[in-house]
Amino acid sequence: xxxxxxxxxxxxxxxxxxxxxxxxxxxxxxxxxxxxxxxxxxxxxxxxxxxxxxxxxxxxxxxxxxxxxxxxxxxxxxxxxxxxxxxxxxxxxxxxxxxxxxxxxxxxxxxxxxxxxxxxxxxxxxxxxxxxxxxxxxxxxx
Amino acid sequence: xxxxxxxxxxxxxxxxxxxxxxxxxxxxxxxxxxxxxxxxxxxxxxxxxxxxxxxxxxxxxxxxxxxxxxxxxxxxxxxxxxxxxxxxxxxxxxxxxxxxxxxxxxxxxxxxxxxxxxxxxxxxxxxxxxxxxxxxxxxxxxxx
Numbered sequence: 001x002x003x004x005x006x007x008x009x010x011x012x013x014x015x016x017x018x019x020x021x022x023x024x025x026x027x028x029x030x031x032x033x034x035x036x037x038x039x040x041x042x043x044x045x046x047x048x049x050x051x052x053x054x055x056x057x058x059x060x061x062x063x064x065x066x067x068x069x070x071x072x073x074x075x076x077x078x079x080x081x082x083x084x085x086x087x088x089x090x091x092x093x094x095x096x097x098x099x100x101x102x103x104x105x106x107x108x109x110x111x112x113x114x115x116x117x118x119x120x121x122x123x124x125x126x127x128x129x130x131x132x133x134x135x136x137x138x139x140x141x142x
Numbered sequence: 143x144x145x146x147x148x149x150x151x152x153x154x155x156x157x158x159x160x161x162x163x164x165x166x167x168x169x170x171x172x173x174x175x176x177x178x179x180x181x182x183x184x185x186x187x188x189x190x191x192x193x194x195x196x197x198x199x200x201x202x203x204x205x206x207x208x209x210x211x212x213x214x215x216x217x218x219x220x221x222x223x224x225x226x227x228x229x230x231x232x233x234x235x236x237x238x239x240x241x242x243x244x245x246x247x248x249x250x251x252x253x254x255x256x257x258x259x260x261x262x263x264x265x266x267x268x269x270x271x272x273x274x275x276x277x278x279x280x281x282x283x284x285x286x
Contacts, residue, residue, distance in 0.1 A: 056283070084184020089183055
Protein backbone atom coordinates (compact mmCIF):
# COMPACT_ATOMS: atom_id res chain seq x y z
CA UNK A 1 0.00 0.00 0.00
CA UNK A 2 1.62 3.26 -1.11
CA UNK A 3 1.65 6.15 1.35
CA UNK A 4 2.76 8.80 -1.16
CA UNK A 5 1.71 8.97 -4.80
CA UNK A 6 3.26 11.57 -7.06
CA UNK A 7 1.87 12.18 -10.51
CA UNK A 8 3.48 14.30 -13.21
CA UNK A 9 4.97 16.64 -10.60
CA UNK A 10 6.52 19.72 -12.18
CA UNK A 11 8.03 22.85 -10.71
CA UNK A 12 9.18 25.62 -13.02
CA UNK A 13 10.89 28.76 -11.73
CA UNK A 14 10.57 31.78 -13.98
CA UNK A 15 14.10 33.17 -14.09
CA UNK A 16 15.03 36.58 -15.44
CA UNK A 17 16.01 35.16 -18.83
CA UNK A 18 15.19 31.48 -18.88
CA UNK A 19 12.73 29.28 -17.04
CA UNK A 20 14.26 26.69 -14.77
CA UNK A 21 12.61 23.26 -14.63
CA UNK A 22 13.66 22.25 -11.13
CA UNK A 23 11.33 19.23 -11.08
CA UNK A 24 10.14 17.92 -14.43
CA UNK A 25 7.23 15.49 -14.64
CA UNK A 26 8.08 13.16 -11.75
CA UNK A 27 5.93 10.05 -11.25
CA UNK A 28 6.72 8.07 -8.11
CA UNK A 29 5.11 6.10 -5.33
CA UNK A 30 6.47 5.43 -1.87
CA UNK A 31 5.26 2.52 0.23
CA UNK A 32 4.52 2.74 3.94
CA UNK A 33 7.69 2.10 5.93
CA UNK A 34 9.90 2.33 2.87
CA UNK A 35 13.26 4.05 3.28
CA UNK A 36 14.27 6.13 0.27
CA UNK A 37 17.37 8.22 -0.39
CA UNK A 38 17.14 10.95 -3.01
CA UNK A 39 20.60 11.66 -4.41
CA UNK A 40 21.87 14.08 -7.01
CA UNK A 41 24.36 16.89 -7.55
CA UNK A 42 23.88 20.31 -6.01
CA UNK A 43 21.14 22.26 -7.79
CA UNK A 44 19.50 19.18 -9.27
CA UNK A 45 16.20 19.86 -7.49
CA UNK A 46 16.33 17.57 -4.43
CA UNK A 47 15.25 20.28 -1.99
CA UNK A 48 12.57 21.57 -4.36
CA UNK A 49 11.25 18.02 -4.73
CA UNK A 50 11.14 17.51 -0.95
CA UNK A 51 9.51 20.92 -0.47
CA UNK A 52 6.79 19.91 -2.96
CA UNK A 53 6.30 16.62 -1.12
CA UNK A 54 6.22 18.32 2.27
CA UNK A 55 3.64 20.90 1.22
CA UNK A 56 6.05 23.82 1.49
CA UNK A 57 6.42 24.74 -2.17
CA UNK A 58 3.50 24.83 -4.61
CA UNK A 59 4.04 22.79 -7.78
CA UNK A 60 3.51 24.31 -11.23
CA UNK A 61 1.53 21.18 -12.14
CA UNK A 62 0.95 17.62 -10.98
CA UNK A 63 -0.29 16.14 -7.75
CA UNK A 64 1.07 14.81 -4.47
CA UNK A 65 -1.22 12.45 -2.61
CA UNK A 66 -0.13 11.69 0.97
CA UNK A 67 -2.13 9.01 2.76
CA UNK A 68 -5.11 9.59 0.46
CA UNK A 69 -5.05 13.39 0.62
CA UNK A 70 -4.09 15.47 -2.41
CA UNK A 71 -2.12 18.01 -0.39
CA UNK A 72 -2.11 20.71 -3.06
CA UNK A 73 -5.91 20.72 -3.24
CA UNK A 74 -6.07 21.79 0.43
CA UNK A 75 -6.60 25.40 1.50
CA UNK A 76 -3.53 27.07 2.96
CA UNK A 77 -4.96 26.77 6.49
CA UNK A 78 -5.71 23.05 6.10
CA UNK A 79 -2.32 22.47 4.48
CA UNK A 80 -0.57 23.97 7.54
CA UNK A 81 -2.69 21.69 9.72
CA UNK A 82 -1.87 18.71 7.51
CA UNK A 83 1.86 19.42 7.81
CA UNK A 84 1.53 19.69 11.59
CA UNK A 85 -0.15 16.32 12.01
CA UNK A 86 1.24 14.25 9.12
CA UNK A 87 4.67 15.44 7.99
CA UNK A 88 7.94 15.54 9.92
CA UNK A 89 10.84 17.73 8.92
CA UNK A 90 14.53 17.39 9.70
CA UNK A 91 16.14 20.56 8.43
CA UNK A 92 19.68 20.61 7.09
CA UNK A 93 20.55 23.53 9.40
CA UNK A 94 18.50 22.05 12.33
CA UNK A 95 16.61 25.36 12.68
CA UNK A 96 16.23 25.05 16.44
CA UNK A 97 14.55 27.86 18.35
CA UNK A 98 17.51 29.41 20.18
CA UNK A 99 15.55 30.73 23.17
CA UNK A 100 14.14 27.29 24.00
CA UNK A 101 15.98 24.46 25.74
CA UNK A 102 16.67 21.23 23.85
CA UNK A 103 13.73 19.60 25.62
CA UNK A 104 11.42 22.53 24.82
CA UNK A 105 12.51 22.34 21.18
CA UNK A 106 11.60 18.66 21.14
CA UNK A 107 8.26 19.33 22.85
CA UNK A 108 7.38 22.31 20.68
CA UNK A 109 5.66 20.39 17.87
CA UNK A 110 3.69 18.36 20.41
CA UNK A 111 2.56 21.63 21.99
CA UNK A 112 1.37 22.86 18.58
CA UNK A 113 -0.46 19.57 18.14
CA UNK A 114 -2.25 20.11 21.43
CA UNK A 115 -0.59 17.24 23.32
CA UNK A 116 -1.22 17.60 27.09
CA UNK A 117 1.76 18.87 29.12
CA UNK A 118 2.11 15.66 31.15
CA UNK A 119 2.39 13.56 28.00
CA UNK A 120 4.84 16.05 26.45
CA UNK A 121 7.05 15.87 29.53
CA UNK A 122 6.90 12.08 29.56
CA UNK A 123 7.77 11.77 25.88
CA UNK A 124 10.57 14.35 25.95
CA UNK A 125 12.04 12.73 29.09
CA UNK A 126 12.36 9.49 27.17
CA UNK A 127 14.04 11.20 24.19
CA UNK A 128 17.72 10.27 24.16
CA UNK A 129 20.00 13.12 25.19
CA UNK A 130 17.24 15.69 25.56
CA UNK A 131 18.80 17.37 28.58
CA UNK A 132 17.37 20.66 29.77
CA UNK A 133 20.01 22.86 28.21
CA UNK A 134 19.85 25.71 25.80
CA UNK A 135 21.14 24.99 22.28
CA UNK A 136 24.56 26.53 21.82
CA UNK A 137 25.44 26.40 25.52
CA UNK A 138 28.76 24.66 26.33
CA UNK A 139 27.02 21.74 28.02
CA UNK A 140 24.68 21.08 25.10
CA UNK A 141 27.67 20.47 22.82
CA UNK A 142 28.78 17.49 24.91
CA UNK B 143 -3.61 72.98 30.26
CA UNK B 144 -5.08 69.47 30.16
CA UNK B 145 -5.61 69.71 26.41
CA UNK B 146 -1.99 70.83 25.91
CA UNK B 147 -0.82 67.95 28.09
CA UNK B 148 -2.74 65.43 25.99
CA UNK B 149 -1.38 66.97 22.75
CA UNK B 150 2.16 66.45 24.11
CA UNK B 151 1.30 62.89 25.11
CA UNK B 152 -0.14 62.13 21.67
CA UNK B 153 3.05 63.43 20.02
CA UNK B 154 5.15 61.22 22.32
CA UNK B 155 2.87 58.23 21.64
CA UNK B 156 3.21 58.81 17.87
CA UNK B 157 7.00 58.67 18.27
CA UNK B 158 6.53 55.52 20.35
CA UNK B 159 4.24 54.06 17.66
CA UNK B 160 6.87 54.46 14.94
CA UNK B 161 9.60 53.28 17.32
CA UNK B 162 7.72 50.05 18.06
CA UNK B 163 6.79 49.52 14.38
CA UNK B 164 10.49 49.86 13.53
CA UNK B 165 11.57 47.49 16.30
CA UNK B 166 8.93 44.88 15.52
CA UNK B 167 9.65 45.05 11.77
CA UNK B 168 13.29 44.35 12.59
CA UNK B 169 12.16 41.47 14.83
CA UNK B 170 10.23 40.02 11.88
CA UNK B 171 12.95 40.65 9.27
CA UNK B 172 15.72 39.24 11.46
CA UNK B 173 13.69 36.11 12.10
CA UNK B 174 12.43 35.35 8.59
CA UNK B 175 14.06 31.92 8.69
CA UNK B 176 12.65 31.13 12.14
CA UNK B 177 9.16 32.25 11.09
CA UNK B 178 9.47 30.13 7.94
CA UNK B 179 10.45 27.13 10.05
CA UNK B 180 7.51 27.70 12.41
CA UNK B 181 5.12 27.85 9.44
CA UNK B 182 6.75 24.79 7.86
CA UNK B 183 6.30 22.62 10.96
CA UNK B 184 2.66 23.63 11.28
CA UNK B 185 2.31 26.80 13.33
CA UNK B 186 -0.79 28.40 11.92
CA UNK B 187 -1.16 32.05 10.97
CA UNK B 188 -3.33 33.17 13.93
CA UNK B 189 -0.66 31.82 16.34
CA UNK B 190 2.17 33.57 14.49
CA UNK B 191 0.12 36.78 14.44
CA UNK B 192 -0.52 36.52 18.18
CA UNK B 193 3.14 35.71 18.88
CA UNK B 194 4.27 38.98 17.25
CA UNK B 195 1.43 40.84 18.98
CA UNK B 196 2.37 39.44 22.41
CA UNK B 197 6.01 40.35 21.87
CA UNK B 198 5.01 43.93 21.15
CA UNK B 199 2.66 44.07 24.15
CA UNK B 200 5.36 42.74 26.51
CA UNK B 201 7.88 45.16 25.01
CA UNK B 202 5.46 48.06 25.61
CA UNK B 203 4.61 46.84 29.12
CA UNK B 204 8.29 46.47 30.09
CA UNK B 205 9.18 49.88 28.68
CA UNK B 206 6.00 51.37 30.14
CA UNK B 207 6.65 50.05 33.66
CA UNK B 208 10.31 51.12 33.64
CA UNK B 209 9.36 54.55 32.26
CA UNK B 210 6.47 55.10 34.66
CA UNK B 211 8.51 53.78 37.60
CA UNK B 212 11.42 56.07 36.79
CA UNK B 213 9.09 58.99 36.17
CA UNK B 214 7.26 58.49 39.46
CA UNK B 215 10.54 58.32 41.40
CA UNK B 216 11.79 61.54 39.79
CA UNK B 217 8.44 63.27 40.28
CA UNK B 218 8.33 62.09 43.94
CA UNK B 219 11.73 63.64 44.58
CA UNK B 220 10.76 66.97 43.03
CA UNK B 221 7.48 66.95 44.97
CA UNK B 222 9.50 67.96 48.05
CA UNK B 223 12.68 69.33 46.46
CA UNK B 224 11.78 72.21 44.17
CA UNK B 225 13.26 72.53 40.70
CA UNK B 226 15.29 75.67 41.15
CA UNK B 227 14.76 78.10 38.28
CA UNK B 228 15.84 81.14 40.28
CA UNK B 229 18.48 81.96 37.65
CA UNK B 230 15.55 83.19 35.56
CA UNK B 231 13.56 84.34 38.59
CA UNK B 232 12.78 87.76 37.14
CA UNK B 233 11.31 86.37 33.93
CA UNK B 234 9.25 83.77 35.82
CA UNK B 235 7.99 86.33 38.36
CA UNK B 236 7.01 88.70 35.54
CA UNK B 237 4.96 85.91 33.98
CA UNK B 238 3.35 85.17 37.32
CA UNK B 239 5.18 81.88 37.96
CA UNK B 240 7.11 80.86 41.04
CA UNK B 241 10.79 80.21 40.11
CA UNK B 242 10.70 77.20 42.47
CA UNK B 243 8.68 74.49 40.71
CA UNK B 244 7.25 71.47 42.55
CA UNK B 245 5.96 68.46 40.65
CA UNK B 246 2.49 67.02 41.24
CA UNK B 247 1.80 63.31 40.74
CA UNK B 248 -1.47 62.80 38.87
CA UNK B 249 -2.29 59.09 39.16
CA UNK B 250 -5.28 59.47 36.84
CA UNK B 251 -2.99 60.78 34.10
CA UNK B 252 -0.44 58.05 34.77
CA UNK B 253 -3.15 55.37 34.44
CA UNK B 254 -4.38 56.94 31.19
CA UNK B 255 -0.85 57.06 29.78
CA UNK B 256 -0.21 53.43 30.76
CA UNK B 257 -3.40 52.39 28.95
CA UNK B 258 -2.46 54.46 25.90
CA UNK B 259 1.04 52.90 25.83
CA UNK B 260 -0.48 49.39 25.74
CA UNK B 261 -2.94 50.40 23.00
CA UNK B 262 -0.06 51.96 21.05
CA UNK B 263 1.97 48.75 21.49
CA UNK B 264 -0.88 46.65 20.10
CA UNK B 265 -1.53 49.07 17.21
CA UNK B 266 2.16 49.24 16.31
CA UNK B 267 2.45 45.45 16.13
CA UNK B 268 -0.39 44.99 13.62
CA UNK B 269 1.63 45.85 10.50
CA UNK B 270 4.77 43.84 11.49
CA UNK B 271 2.53 40.88 12.44
CA UNK B 272 0.80 41.16 9.04
CA UNK B 273 4.25 41.23 7.35
CA UNK B 274 5.21 38.08 9.27
CA UNK B 275 2.19 36.29 7.81
CA UNK B 276 3.24 37.18 4.26
CA UNK B 277 6.31 34.93 4.50
CA UNK B 278 6.37 31.95 2.20
CA UNK B 279 7.82 29.07 4.27
CA UNK B 280 9.98 27.60 1.48
CA UNK B 281 11.35 31.06 0.57
CA UNK B 282 11.89 31.97 4.23
CA UNK B 283 13.81 28.76 4.90
CA UNK B 284 16.21 29.58 2.07
CA UNK B 285 17.22 32.91 3.63
CA UNK B 286 20.45 33.09 5.60
